[in-house]
Amino acid sequence: MAMSPRRRARVIRWVQYAVLVVAVAAFLVFADLATLRDVFFDREVFAEMWPDVIVVALRNTLIYTACGFTFGLLLGLVLALMRLSSVGPYRWLATGFIEFFRGVPALVVFIALGTGVPLAFPGREIPGGTLGIATLALGLVGAAYMAETIRAGIQAVPKGQTEAARSLGMPASRAMRSIVIPQAFRIVLPPLTNELILLTKDSSLVYLLGYTTATLELAAFGREVLNQEKNLTPLVGIAICYLLITVPLSIVVRRMESRAEKAR
Amino acid sequence: MTEPQPRTGVPAIDVQNLHKYFGDNEVLKGIDFHVDNSDVVCVIGPSGSGKSTLLRCVNRLEEPTSGKIFVEGIEITDPDVDVDKVRTRIGMVFQSFNLFPHLSVMRNLTIAQQRVKKRGKDEAVEVARKNLQKVGLSEKEDAFPAHLSGGQQQRVAIARALSMDPDMMLFDEPTSALDPELVGDVLGVMKDLATEGMTMMVVTHEMGFAREVGDKLVFMDGGVILEEGDPTEVLANPRHERTQSFLSKVL
Numbered sequence: 001m002a003m004s005p006r007r008r009a010r011v012i013r014w015v016q017y018a019v020l021v022v023a024v025a026a027f028l029v030f031a032d033l034a035t036l037r038d039v040f041f042d043r044e045v046f047a048e049m050w051p052d053v054i055v056v057a058l059r060n061t062l063i064y065t066a067c068g069f070t071f072g073l074l075l076g077l078v079l080a081l082m083r084l085s086s087v088g089p090y091r092w093l094a095t096g097f098i099e100f101f102r103g104v105p106a107l108v109v110f111i112a113l114g115t116g117v118p119l120a121f122p123g124r125e126i127p128g129g130t131l132g133i134a135t136l137a138l139g140l141v142g143a144a145y146m147a148e149t150i151r152a153g154i155q156a157v158p159k160g161q162t163e164a165a166r167s168l169g170m171p172a173s174r175a176m177r178s179i180v181i182p183q184a185f186r187i188v189l190p191p192l193t194n195e196l197i198l199l200t201k202d203s204s205l206v207y208l209l210g211y212t213t214a215t216l217e218l219a220a221f222g223r224e225v226l227n228q229e230k231n232l233t234p235l236v237g238i239a240i241c242y243l244l245i246t247v248p249l250s251i252v253v254r255r256m257e258s259r260a261e262k263a264r
Numbered sequence: 265m266t267e268p269q270p271r272t273g274v275p276a277i278d279v280q281n282l283h284k285y286f287g288d289n290e291v292l293k294g295i296d297f298h299v300d301n302s303d304v305v306c307v308i309g310p311s312g313s314g315k316s317t318l319l320r321c322v323n324r325l326e327e328p329t330s331g332k333i334f335v336e337g338i339e340i341t342d343p344d345v346d347v348d349k350v351r352t353r354i355g356m357v358f359q360s361f362n363l364f365p366h367l368s369v370m371r372n373l374t375i376a377q378q379r380v381k382k383r384g385k386d387e388a389v390e391v392a393r394k395n396l397q398k399v400g401l402s403e404k405e406d407a408f409p410a411h412l413s414g415g416q417q418q419r420v421a422i423a424r425a426l427s428m429d430p431d432m433m434l435f436d437e438p439t440s441a442l443d444p445e446l447v448g449d450v451l452g453v454m455k456d457l458a459t460e461g462m463t464m465m466v467v468t469h470e471m472g473f474a475r476e477v478g479d480k481l482v483f484m485d486g487g488v489i490l491e492e493g494d495p496t497e498v499l500a501n502p503r504h505e506r507t508q509s510f511l512s513k514v515l
Binding site for chain 1: 325354364
């Protein structure tokens with residue numbers, strides 16, 4: 001006998017709930033909760049991580065991310081304008097840059113800058129030490145993604161806006177700066193925030209540059225503690241710290257998107 | 265090189281043998297046309313006739329393919345002319361208003377005054393207030409465009425153009441995007457401007473406005489001017505057969 005669509009939807013939903021309940025039950029049966037707690041949530045290890053996990057590691061992660069994002073945003077804007085330029089070589093250069101850094105893993109960029117540059121240019125180094133290299137590497141990778149986002153944002157601003165600005169006597173550069181770019185950034189704020197979340201996680205690659213106690217960021221800090229304890233609690237600790245950064249950002253993005261939806 | 269100065273005693277707008285192609289498509293097929301100082305010239309015609317393109321060539325938002333355009337005696341089709349400078353003397357109002365949505369009404373009116381005309385903030389605000397009053401929207405200076413009706417937005421757009429103290433105004437179908445009950449307010453503001461002696465070139469479908477306010481009516485079709493003359497005369501006794509058929513459809 002054929003079920004009505006509504007009845008069938010209800011049956012399917014109950015099946016889904018049942019599968020979920022079985023999975024949770026199986027987990028509780030097979031898992032030894034005491035061991036789990038010792039391995040993942042050892043209080044002593046948490047206590048040992050405190051307060052360095054915040055005042056050194058989280059702080060450094062925030063600094064690397066902020067510097068990398070700022071540099072990446074500026075470079076991304078320049079690349080976006082180059083992509084839209086009427087001058088051929090600018091367009092080709094920007095396209096080449098974007099394709100390269102979007103296609104190459106961030107890990108490779110970090111290794112190239114951290115190890116490759118000192119080898120290729122003996123006696124010279126990227127200024128700013130770890131922070132300088134981290135800013136450069138995160139910025140180069142971030143810029144490649146952000147450039148395409150910003151370009152799309154600029155193109156999403158109606159042509160009439162430029163025409164109105166030009167008809168008031170504004171030169172093209174002024175119209176771009178005062179009228180088009182501010183509107184473009186409004187449009188791309190949600191995707192740019194997503195990019196910030198991705199960069200936050202990519203900043204964990206700074207550990208590839210080698211570290212001292214002063215330059216430890218979250219991932220390196222987690223590994224350090226992990227080496228001392230035969231225990232996964234440090235990973236849980238740093239995961240919580242990453243989530244402390246990324247979850248609020250996600251919420252902000254969702255708010256902005258729903259507000260943009262309403263404004264339409 | 266001395267910079268060309270605007271001259272008096274010549275037409276405000278003088279278009280000579282203007283051609284414009286979009287790709288292979290010839291949109292303007294040799295236009296000769298002028299607007300005298302303090303005149304209101306209305307351009308009518310079916311859609312696709314090239315009337316908006318003609319208007320947009322006058323401040324070079326469209327680049328003419330060939331021909332010459334003089335604005336107050338300055339050849340703006342000369343590649344060496346500073347087109348930004350000439351544009352400050354030509355106000356333009358668009359069908360879709362094109363207010364800057366990220367700026368308040370006041371900032372919409374002051375930004376070009378400050379950035380282009382290099383006026384101080386106080387002076388710019390004063391000029392803006394004067395023009396907002398002229399269009400009857402003094403109380404809206406802190407509002408953002410999205411909170412205004414279409415008619416209000418278009419009046420703000422007119423005030424924005426006026427704040428540059430232009431010598432002439434171009435209107436590109438200024439009431440075509442408006443709800444019918446809002447058209448009157450915008451036309452009223454335009455009529456006031458005409459009374460003050462502003463030189464105006466208006467692409468429009470408002471035959472009543474053309475008859476009442478216009479000094480000259482131009483009928484375009486297929487990229488050429490088919491007929492021009494006194495508005496009452498052209499509307500009452502169109503000579504050209506295509507003018508007759510167009511008017512019979514819109515009147």
